[in-house]
Amino acid sequence: MKSVFIAWQDKITRCWHPVAKLTYDDIRNVYRLNYTLGAVENPRFKKFSHLDDINKVYESEEIFPFFRNRLVNKNRAEYKNILEWLDIDDEESAIDILSITGAERSTDNFRVIPHPQKHSLSEYRIDFLCNGISHLSESERNNIQTLNTETKIGYKLESHPYDKNAVALFDSEKGMKIGYCPRYLSSDISYLINHNEIREKIFSIKKVNPSAPYQYKLLCTFKTEWPTDFIPNMSHEYLAVSEIKRIKKGHPQT
Known part of the structure; x- marks a missing residue:
């Protein structure tokens, strides 16, 4: 599974906060989105359209519109050029493109942050x-x-x-x-x-x-x-709201 975080910039404080996590489950072939504590703790953050339950884990066979709109349309002339510049091919998931590019737009205050995974164990x-x-x-x-x-x-x-x-x-x-x-x-x-x-x-x-x-x-x-004491994206704001709720109810983390 591959994951990225979505960071949101508070226009008042200019600080960036992780507010959601997007994961692609390549076994079930579904995208999964859940909000993080960064979304809960920042009252000026507005939830994504049609994803208004901050405690829910959303799943979709298609990538969610928020992310789809940040990808270069495959019908555009520069699409193949961008894949070549990123050194990835058309078979790789959209999450790979989002991870490398950051998917920033001048019209809003969001960016995508890659979630590193270990290679060769260490x-x-x-x-x-x-x-x-x-x-x-x-x-x-x-x-x-x-x-x-x-x-x-x-x-x-x-x-x-x-x-x-x-x-x-x-x-x-x-x-x-x-x-x-x-x-x-x-x-x-x-x-x-x-x-x-x-x-x-x-x-x-x-x-x-x-x-x-x-x-x-x-x-x-x-x-x-990869040091034994290293945790990437080290902040409590990266923790999933759904997991915190489950732990508080006494259910084990999955």
Whole structure:
């Protein structure tokens, strides 16, 4: 099963809160959506259309309209290009596309956050589109066009007013910035980078898309060990409301 969280930005506080979780059950071939404590604890959050019971787990054979509207229509000319830029094929689920792109829209205040899963029992690995390329200098943007999958990537932790856990990425050979890890991953990634017991923390380029818009220009991968004490998306707001209700009633978690 693959899962993503939906984060909502409170326009008053400008803070992001996880408000729901979407899971694709590839055994039953259904999508499942449930609200999280982030939705309960933020009174300004408005529930999704036709999904107004915050305690319920919703299921559907088709992806819910909220998410479908964030996917590029398969009939649009750029659909195949986007799949190529993301290095995925048409057979993979919509949740893969949502996970890598973040599915942000300029018309609202939602984004999709991937829920990492262990690889090879003890490996953390996640793909992401490099952010912030449009804000780089002209020479840095030009340098991105010359990168390839063999380019060595360095990193530096930076603290900014808009992201206290910012992770900047660099072309190690030339010392030129290539962008940032997405903000929705920076908290987890900075925690792993700072973890004393982890030996290898590796950023690499998975794909360079010279002709793509800036947001699809550079597909990267971060790979490291998965510490025994690491919990991704570490916040009580990620807990499912339906599970909390079940536990309080004395039923075991499933």
